[in-house]
Amino acid sequence: MKKLAPLLIAFFFFSCSSKEEITQQQYSIEGMGLYKTHCENCHQADGSGLRDLYPSIQKSNVSPEVLACLIKNGKKGNGFMPANAKLQALDIAELITFMRERWGGKKQIFPADSVKLALKNCP
Numbered sequence: 001m002k003k004l005a006p007l008l009i010a011f012f013f014f015s016c017s018s019k020e021e022i023t024q025q026q027y028s029i030e031g032m033g034l035y036k037t038h039c040e041n042c043h044q045a046d047g048s049g050l051r052d053l054y055p056s057i058q059k060s061n062v063s064p065e066v067l068a069c070l071i072k073n074g075k076k077g078n079g080f081m082p083a084n085a086k087l088q089a090l091d092i093a094e095l096i097t098f099m100r101e102r103w104g105g106k107k108q109i110f111p112a113d114s115v116k117l118a119l120k121n122c123p
C-alpha cells in the first residue's frame with residue numbers, strides 16, 4: 001500500500017486539474033501548428049529570429065493584447081511583418097497560448113473572447 005500512495009496521489013492530482021489543463025494543452029498544440037505555418041519562416045522554430053531581419057521573440061515582453069493585434073494586423077516598423085487577416089480569434093488565442101507556454105513558461109490559456117476584445121481596441 002505504501003508504494004501505491006504516490007501513484008494514487010498522482011492519479012487524483014491529474015484527474016482534478018485535468019479539464020483546464022487539457023484545454024490549455026489543446027490550444028497549445030493547435031497553436032504550435034499555426035506558429036509553424038505562419039510565423040516560423042521568419043522568427044524560426046526556437047523563436048530566435050534571423051539576425052537583423054527578424055527580431056527574436058524569445059524574450060519579447062509584448063502583452064497578449066498587443067500580440068493579438070500584431071498577429072492580426074501585422075506591423076511596419078524598421079522591418080515588415082505581414083498581417084494575418086484570415087486568422088480567426090480562436091486561432092490567435094491558440095497561437096498566444098502556445099507562445100506564452102513556449103517562451104513565457106506560463107501554462108495559461110488566453111481565451112478567444114479576450115482576443116476579440118483586444119482586436120476591437122487595436123491602435
Ligand code: HEC
Nearest residue numbers: 038039042054055057060061071075076077078079080081
Ligand atoms: C515575413 C516575416 C514575418 C512573419 C511571417 C512573422 N513575423 Fe513577427 N515580426 C517580423 C518583423 C520584421 C518584426 C519587427 C517589426 C518592426 O517592429 O519593425 C516582427 C515582430 C514581431 C513581434 C514583436 C517582437 C517585439 O518584442 O517587439 C512578435 C511578438 C512577433 N513578430 C510575432 C509573430 C508571430 C506570432 C507571427 C505569426 C503569426 C509572426 N510574428 C510572423 C517578421 C515576421
